[in-house]
Amino acid sequence: MPPVKTISTKDRYKSDEAFNTIYPLSIQALAQKHWTPLNVAFKVANFLAAEDGVTILDIGSGVGKFCLAAAHHTPKAIYYGVEQRESLIIHANTAKENLQLKNASFIHRNFTQLNLRKYDHFYFFNAFYENLGGTDKIDDSIAYSGELYNYYNRYLYKQLQQKPQGTRLCTLCSLENEIPPDFQLISTDADELLKFWIKI
Numbered sequence: 001m002p003p004v005k006t007i008s009t010k011d012r013y014k015s016d017e018a019f020n021t022i023y024p025l026s027i028q029a030l031a032q033k034h035w036t037p038l039n040v041a042f043k044v045a046n047f048l049a050a051e052d053g054v055t056i057l058d059i060g061s062g063v064g065k066f067c068l069a070a071a072h073h074t075p076k077a078i079y080y081g082v083e084q085r086e087s088l089i090i091h092a093n094t095a096k097e098n099l100q101l102k103n104a105s106f107i108h109r110n111f112t113q114l115n116l117r118k119y120d121h122f123y124f125f126n127a128f129y130e131n132l133g134g135t136d137k138i139d140d141s142i143a144y145s146g147e148l149y150n151y152y153n154r155y156l157y158k159q160l161q162q163k164p165q166g167t168r169l170c171t172l173c174s175l176e177n178e179i180p181p182d183f184q185l186i187s188t189d190a191d192e193l194l195k196f197w198i199k200i
Contacts, residue, residue, distance in 0.1 A: 060127020
């Protein structure tokens with residue numbers, strides 16, 4: 001049997017295939033539909049980490065791929081991921097330890113239990129979409145419903161309304177129901193699936 005090839009920490013950030021091997025095969029299998037691609041994570045980090053020391057929250061952080069890639073790419077920003085599935089938080093924390101990152105943390109909680117005033121800027125890879133019928137689910141460990149989809153969108157909308165001018169938001173594959181009208185679209189990428197917003 002040939003020896004297993006070890007990927008250096010530096011080389012993990014060169015491709016999604018290399019990065020994803022930090023997770024078990026069952027998690028890697030979900031990557032294409034559910035985890036943020038590295039090139040997207042780096043673009044989002046460049047936009048959100050416009051100043052040193054900012055705190056950035058990933059709403060529905062899954063296994064932490066965005067936070068970990070962004071924390072490596074912009075080490076002077078502080079990244080938090082909130083995720084309601086404990087099993088995914090465990091994978092995120094294991095990957096964080098393996099990558100030896102100090103500026104990323106993960107919170108096992110429903111995002112509605114957080115005080116969003118504590119965070120400067122936000123990343124949102126439509127974590128609510130799973131609640132719609134006929135969509136791909138990560139697993140069956142949580143409840144799904146159209147009512148939850150609407151509730152989460154309304155909740156985030158109201159929280160973003162309370163944020164100050166200059167708050168930055170990046171959305172990926174969002175239907176934009178959670179975005180108040182005072183967030184101005186600055187630019188788009190990835191065939192307009194990735195959008196960059198600033199509150200005016």
